[in-house]
């Protein structure tokens with residue numbers, strides 16, 4: 635299957651998940667992430683939508699711990715980041731994803747957590763095909779880049795292009811890939 639066929643297949647699979655399945659699996663993934671992460675301060679997360687692995691509870695948890703949380707902002711079809719301050723201080727973007735109101739110039743994080751439609755056993759990811767994350771990750775320093783995935787989103791091998799960025803770790807509700 636090529637990338638577009640894979641995108642369609644994995645969008646369909648994800649859209650068929652029940653809310654309960656999303657919440658249960660997301661909780662396992664987030665708990666695993668929290669139990670393994672080091673003493674980090676700056677997190678670039680994503681604000682989950684459309685049955686992606688839920689990050690809302692993770693955002694609340696890290697905020698209580700006074701961590702710095704950043705989220706993507708799309709502007710003129712480019713990927714920027716903003717700092718998360720409060721759930722009431724967010725805008726909805728063209729895709730219906732909530733984002734902070736103010737863009738910031740930050741290009742160094744401790745941890746970057748990325749969503750995706752599919753992932754493979756070598757830690758490559760397949761996104762929506764706009765190249766936002768691939769281009770953004772090229773320009774950003776981080777100690778670790780983690781993909782959050784449901785186990786059914788992991789395939790043996792994805793088609794890979796030169797510009798595709800490899801993740802350090804993928805966490806699913808059943809296993810952890812990478813990290814050696």
Ligand SMILES: Nc1nc2c(c(=O)[nH]1)N(C=O)[C@@H](CNc1ccc(C(=O)N[C@@H](CCC(=O)O)C(=O)O)cc1)CN2
Pocket residue numbers: 645649680681682683684686706707708729731749750761762764766767
């Ligand atoms: N939560 C979250 N935030 C994110 C991303 C993401 O993947 N997830 N992005 C990563 O790039 C950027 C937004 N990029 C996007 C690019 C394309 C589509 C899109 O084509 N959506 C389709 C299908 C949605 C679905 O079926 O799940 C659509 O709107 O029809 C959405 C977001 C920045 N913020």
Ligand SMILES: Nc1ncnc2c1ncn2[C@@H]1O[C@H](COP(=O)(O)OP(=O)(O)OP(=O)(O)O)[C@@H](O)[C@H]1O
Pocket residue numbers: 637759760761762763764765766767768769772795797798
């Ligand atoms: N570093 C880059 N520089 C220039 N163009 C890029 C870069 N990375 C990706 N692109 C372009 O972005 C488009 C989408 O790339 P690709 O199909 O790999 O996206 P994806 O990894 O599935 O999704 P995304 O990165 O949006 O989550 C391609 O047309 C590609 O040429």
